[in-house]
Amino acid sequence: VSTAFRERLRRREYENRIALVDALQHRRDFMAKMSHELRTPLHVIIGYADILLEELVPTEDDEARALVDRSRTCAVSLHRMISDLLDYAKVEAGKMEVRSEPVCVEEVVEQMEARFRPLIERKGLAMEVSCTGDVPAVTSDRERLEQILVNLIGNAVKFTERGSVSLDVCPLWGGAAPALAGFRFLEAGGRADEPARLAGPYVAILVHDTGVGIEAHDLLHLAEDFQQVAATAAGRGGTGLGLSISKRLAQLLGGRIAVRSRPGEGSTFALLLPASGPAQRAAA
Ligand code: ADP
Numbered sequence: 001v002s003t004a005f006r007e008r009l010r011r012r013e014y015e016n017r018i019a020l021v022d023a024l025q026h027r028r029d030f031m032a033k034m035s036h037e038l039r040t041p042l043h044v045i046i047g048y049a050d051i052l053l054e055e056l057v058p059t060e061d062d063e064a065r066a067l068v069d070r071s072r073t074c075a076v077s078l079h080r081m082i083s084d085l086l087d088y089a090k091v092e093a094g095k096m097e098v099r100s101e102p103v104c105v106e107e108v109v110e111q112m113e114a115r116f117r118p119l120i121e122r123k124g125l126a127m128e129v130s131c132t133g134d135v136p137a138v139t140s141d142r143e144r145l146e147q148i149l150v151n152l153i154g155n156a157v158k159f160t161e162r163g164s165v166s167l168d169v170c171p172l173w174g175g176a177a178p179a180l181a182g183f184r185f186l187e188a189g190g191r192a193d194e195p196a197r198l199a200g201p202y203v204a205i206l207v208h209d210t211g212v213g214i215e216a217h218d219l220l221h222l223a224e225d226f227q228q229v230a231a232t233a234a235g236r237g238g239t240g241l242g243l244s245i246s247k248r249l250a251q252l253l254g255g256r257i258a259v260r261s262r263p264g265e266g267s268t269f270a271l272l273l274p275a276s277g278p279a280q281r282a283a284a
Helices: 002-056 062-092 105-122 142-158 242-252
Strands: 101-103 126-131 136-140 164-172 202-209 256-262 266-279
Touching (some): 002 062, 101 142
Antiparallel strands (some): 164 202
8 A cells, every 4th residue: 555655746846846837938939939928019019109109299398298298108117127027037038048249348338438428417317337457358239248348337336325326348367366355245155254266367347336335144145036135225126137137147157247336325236247259348
């Protein structure tokens, strides 16, 4: 009897596992499909709002313009959240593809500066961009790299009310990296009390802000799915997915993200990408 009972239990466990795998796959497919379907009507709403503002609502009708503008802003932020979900679903399902191409990191950072400077200055913040030392060549996926930086810089702007947001590119030559002292890697297990040891040369892109900062205990859970720091994130929008997507994208690029922060003083996020060749400027 006991053998038959055990056999039945084993069979049931097997069936439960199959059902769970099936359910997870359905969930991933559903997320990927729905996120895609939801974006299409939003594109239309944003497009119509643009037409209303550009051509149909008279410039002197402030009230109507404000309403259309607010609807447009909501649609754009909903679109951003759905894009986050779509990316999350893709990474989860292992369907996020990354290219491998020579990328000039300094050029990408210049482009980020052009994109964000107006936004940063409109918020009354300063923007500084610097490049320290000769930056090695990187083989990466430019679009994904930009996506990570947009998220990190977007957060820096979102969580900073005064002071500055700055970008710095610098080479790290492997071994103990004193430049990373006090940083904690976003993956679990990152140490904050000693400089990270790097297996080889890396290029670091540091996104520094003088904003609200993050408490030490919140740093531990920062890149978990849907995590937001309640005290600071309230009322600022977002899904709590940006960093977990960025962390996974960085891993797909062979890199990592580290963070150092002090509440009330600001945060620095460092995106580390493995170098693939000699310094670009030296090679040029
Ligand atoms: P969200 O979409 O909420 O911004 P993220 O995953 O990008 O999600 O960030 C998770 C949380 O980490 C944020 O809600 C915020 O609490 C905190 N955070 C991220 N970047 C910063 C920063 N530069 N300064 C302060 N807090 C930050």
